Amino acid sequence: MNELALASFAAASDAHVVGEPRSARFASFKAGFDVRAELERLARLGFRFLARSDPGFPPLLQAIHDPPPGLFLRGEEETDLLARPAVAIVGARACSAYGRQIARSLGRELAAAGLVVVSGLARGVDAEAHRGALEASGTTVAVLGCGIDRDYPAANRELARQVAATGLVVSEYAPGVEPAPWRFPARNRIVAGLCAATVVVEARERSGALITADFALEEGREVFAVPGEITSALSAGSNALLRLGATPLTRAEDVLESFGLAAPESHALELGPDAAAVLERVREGATGADELVRATALGAAEVAAVLTELELAGAVIQEEGLYRVLR
Amino acid sequence: MNLCPCAGRGDPAAECSCSPQRLAAFRDKLSRALLDRFDLVVTVPRPRAEELAAGPAEASAPVRERVVAGRRRLNSDALRRTKEADELLSRAVERLPLSGRGRARVARVARTAAALAGSDDVLPEHVAEALAYRSPKELAA
Numbered sequence: 001m002n003e004l005a006l007a008s009f010a011a012a013s014d015a016h017v018v019g020e021p022r023s024a025r026f027a028s029f030k031a032g033f034d035v036r037a038e039l040e041r042l043a044r045l046g047f048r049f050l051a052r053s054d055p056g057f058p059p060l061l062q063a064i065h066d067p068p069p070g071l072f073l074r075g076e077e078e079t080d081l082l083a084r085p086a087v088a089i090v091g092a093r094a095c096s097a098y099g100r101q102i103a104r105s106l107g108r109e110l111a112a113a114g115l116v117v118v119s120g121l122a123r124g125v126d127a128e129a130h131r132g133a134l135e136a137s138g139t140t141v142a143v144l145g146c147g148i149d150r151d152y153p154a155a156n157r158e159l160a161r162q163v164a165a166t167g168l169v170v171s172e173y174a175p176g177v178e179p180a181p182w183r184f185p186a187r188n189r190i191v192a193g194l195c196a197a198t199v200v201v202e203a204r205e206r207s208g209a210l211i212t213a214d215f216a217l218e219e220g221r222e223v224f225a226v227p228g229e230i231t232s233a234l235s236a237g238s239n240a241l242l243r244l245g246a247t248p249l250t251r252a253e254d255v256l257e258s259f260g261l262a263a264p265e266s267h268a269l270e271l272g273p274d275a276a277a278v279l280e281r282v283r284e285g286a287t288g289a290d291e292l293v294r295a296t297a298l299g300a301a302e303v304a305a306v307l308t309e310l311e312l313a314g315a316v317i318q319e320e321g322l323y324r325v326l327r
Numbered sequence: 328m329n330l331c332p333c334a335g336r337g338d339p340a341a342e343c344s345c346s347p348q349r350l351a352a353f354r355d356k357l358s359r360a361l362l363d364r365f366d367l368v369v370t371v372p373r374p375r376a377e378e379l380a381a382g383p384a385e386a387s388a389p390v391r392e393r394v395v396a397g398r399r400r401l402n403s404d405a406l407r408r409t410k411e412a413d414e415l416l417s418r419a420v421e422r423l424p425l426s427g428r429g430r431a432r433v434a435r436v437a438r439t440a441a442a443l444a445g446s447d448d449v450l451p452e453h454v455a456e457a458l459a460y461r462s463p464k465e466l467a468a
Binding site for chain 1: 330336337342346347351370371372374378381415418419422440443444451452453455456458459460
């Protein structure tokens with residue numbers, strides 16, 4: 001298996017290698033490379049390698065102009081999972097409460113409808129997209145920008161474990177490769193490459209998420225951007241994408257329609273009159289509990305009770321003292 | 328306490344400039360075990376002009392009456408959780424990061440809420456009210 005030698009050579013020489021280099025250095029590396037020993041070492045570490053030439057290699061990723069030599073895999077799931085219809089959800093690491101919630105509910109709804117949710121395991125939008133998909137018991141794939149054995153950022157180690165338990169963690173990079181700034185844009189081409197559509201939730205100007213969107217556009221994939229406040233620097237990048245012609249995403253169905261999928265039936269909530277009044281007010285925009293008390297003529301205790309019930313039912317979410325509807 | 332070191336978080340008029348590392352260090356100052364011991368946590372967003380200009384709220388004297396009556400009820404034997412209230416509490420333990428202590432504290436606060444409301448039993452709405460006062464997840468998680 002030539003590709004494994006190539007991937008190992010890339011790791012050993014700390015370089016980005018896509019095609020087989022015609023250098024003496026690679027020739028001598030290849031001559032001394034024992035494919036079987038390396039495969040055994042990977043298996044001992046609990047990883048697999050899916051070569052570019054393998055018939056199971058995801059066709060969409062195969063089709064990009066510089067597909068990686070292969071993918072290292074963490075997790076037990078079948079590799080044909082990578083060939084299923086997939087959507088990338090990407091965005092800022094330092095995102096707002098709005099971005100986090102949108103990423104989470106998009107992850108949940110798109111995964112519930114049967115799409116594989118692909119992202120980069122970074123803080124912020126990426127992590128929330130994975131979490132949303134896991135909440136829906138859906139399938140999610142995390143693409144790393146470092147060696148397959150690394151959990152980066154370390155704060156998302158537990159999340160990586162959960163992703164690998166029901167989906168796959170994948171990386172172009174062999175075990176032991178350290179995260180480096182230049183590897184993340186390279187990782188983003190794999191995120192976009194695996195997916196027929198990419199959703200940018202929140203992105204500053206010159207954000208990594210825009211690189212992912214660029215890769216998606218170059219390969220002729222669908223790009224969605226979630227509109228943000230025009231005054232928010234956090235949404236400057238995603239709003240710029242919209243200006244350039246990305247499809248505005250205002251509900252999960254926008255993405256599902258591009259895949260020819262229907263949203264699963266959502267069972268309507270049974271609400272009392274108090275809860276309905278509160279929910280209606282929250283629908284108009286993020287609201288604090290005090291304001292709800294004034295707006296609904298309910299007591300503070302009733303409002304607190306109703307909000308908790310709505311929160312437990314998954315209808316609203318509270319962050320930083322403000323309540324928002326969850327879809 | 329503020330939600331972050333620069334105090335911009337949660338304030339619609341300001342932008343938070345804290346790095347994730349700085350934010351994590353700030354939150355680590357309060358351990359989860361300590362937060363678990365707070366029964367009543369209320370988030371107070373920055374009031375807006377119209378809210379500051381609003382008239383005075385309920386006066387202290389009627390509140391005092393309510394509290395005195397509530398204490399009397401608490402000392403009696405009444406105020407048990409109904410079946411529905413119990414179910415809500417169990418559901419909350421499953422969905423929220425509630426410890427054994429957290430569950431017990433929620434149950435107590437719910438009983439207090441029921442007493443203040445003049446109810447004979449601890450109803451689901453009282454449990455829900457008590458749950459609303461648990462530490463928000465930005466602090467707990």
